[in-house]
Amino acid sequence: MKLPTALRLTPQWTPYVLLSPFVLLFCTFGLFPLLFSLYLSFQTWEPTSGLQAMRFVGLENFAFALQDEWFWKSLKNTLWLALAAGVPQHLVAIPLAVFIHNRLHRLRDAVTGAYFLPYITSTVAIAIMFSAMFSKDYGLINQGLQLLGHVPLLGALVPAEAVDWMGQPQHIKPAIAMIVFWRYVGFNVVLYLAALQTIPKDLYEAATMDGAGRLQQFFHITLPSLKPMIFFGVTLSVIGGLQLFEEPFILTGGRGGSDQAGMTTAIYLYRMAFDFNDFGAASAMSWLLFFVVALLTWLTNRAFAPRASKG
Template identity: 80%
Template sequence: MKFPAALRLSPRWTPYVLISPFLILFGVFGLFPLLFSLALAFQTWEPTSGLAAMEFVGFDNFIFALQDEWFWKSLRNTGWLAVASGVPQHLVAIPLAVFIHNAFNRSRNAVVGAYFLPYITSTVAIAILFSSLFSTDYGLINQALLSLGQVPGLGWLMPDAPIDWMGRAQNIKPAVSMIVFWRYVGFNVVLYLAALQTIPADLYEAATMDGASKWQQFWCITLPSLRPMIFFGVTLSVIGGLQLFEEPFILTQGRGGSDQAGMTTAIYLYRMAFDFNDFGAASAMSWLLFIVVVALTWATNRAFRPRGSAE
């Protein structure tokens, strides 16, 4: 069947037509919400009143956010959780990836899959699981700590009574950090293991012939070779840590826990919009958080930049 000449598509426009579904979906579900939130940051609006109820307020929402003590508290909580859960991920993932790379051959994929499994598991399922594990009276974590306390020589390290993980402010952030660490350490192991497989074996053979120890090879060959992947992994940890939402939201039932110790910035701006019905302030806070993410990502880039490189 031949189409009339007027309906035939010019080869010049064919690529654009083929990618148009992606462009349409991105425009509707990606670009439009982004631009709408930017415009909303300068407005005051209650969704129940309709779009006509928007009122331009300039920078009032940003001023309100910068003067809001709870917003700053959420930023401090977010920074604490990002550092406490992010730094151990890489300190554990790098040597663990080196061990798996050297110790396993045929079964390497199975071992890596076991570590990677928490990353692809539903966040809700993980949070619910750990909610039961952190239970004060019947949680396995408290039961294990109390059992270890009965071992001679370990009693002074273990608590005398069950720990109220979710009910006391000083325990919420460590509990959330453990969950985030457990979930993402396997992802970083996969990253570093992939990078290790690109290091030429000749470098290690030459170092061995020169009398270099395993530690010297790790410090002088492995770590410098992993530098680009470390930069990539740390950047992902910085961005993900500052956007932390699901784990603390589910564990604290969306309220931030005792003394709002588990309230991250993402949770606070969510509550500002859907609990307090202030979408303008929530949009302003989201853009302030975006600025923080960009600034820390830039600082990470500067920290990992090779010495003597051009600006």
């Protein structure tokens, strides 16, 4: 059965009709919330009072956020966690990926899948598991530290008493950083393994014939060849680290922990909106966080940009 001529699509309109479902969903669930958040950052509003209760306040929400000590504390916590959890991911993932690529030929897929598994595991399941492991009285980590306390030389470095990981401010951030590192290091391993497979083997063969050792090949062939993927992975770590929310939120019960030591900026603006009912200030904080993410992403791009040769 043929469609009437009036219902047939002309070739020039066919791409637009096929793209229309995506455009409609993006505008509804992506573009509209983004623009509404920007509009809301210049308003004061309590949702319980309805849309008509909005009142334009100009830059007051941004001024409040910049003068809020807790906002700066949350931003400091976020930057600390992004650095402490992000940098070790790549320092471990690169040599680990090289080892798996060069040594574990038959077991490569199985080992890679094992490292990638935490990335696709439910955040709630991870939080429950690590909450038990970080328990002060019966946690596996404290039990392991007690065993290390009986080892000569290492015993002097181990705390004499059980560590209250989630109860003491000085231990909350390192515990969260350990979890974030454990969860995302496998993702970076997969990225670097994919990049290693694109490096021509002829480069290594020529370097071997010239007498270059494995360490020289790593620094002069592998690392330069991995630079584009390192830039991609570091950029993802910067963006993800500054938006960190799920792990500290679940581990600290959504409150940031003792002395707000585990409160990230994402958690604070969430609490500002849904606990303190100040959606205008929360929107302003979200845009300030966006500018911080954009700035650090630009700095990362500049750091990995090719240097112009002199002369």
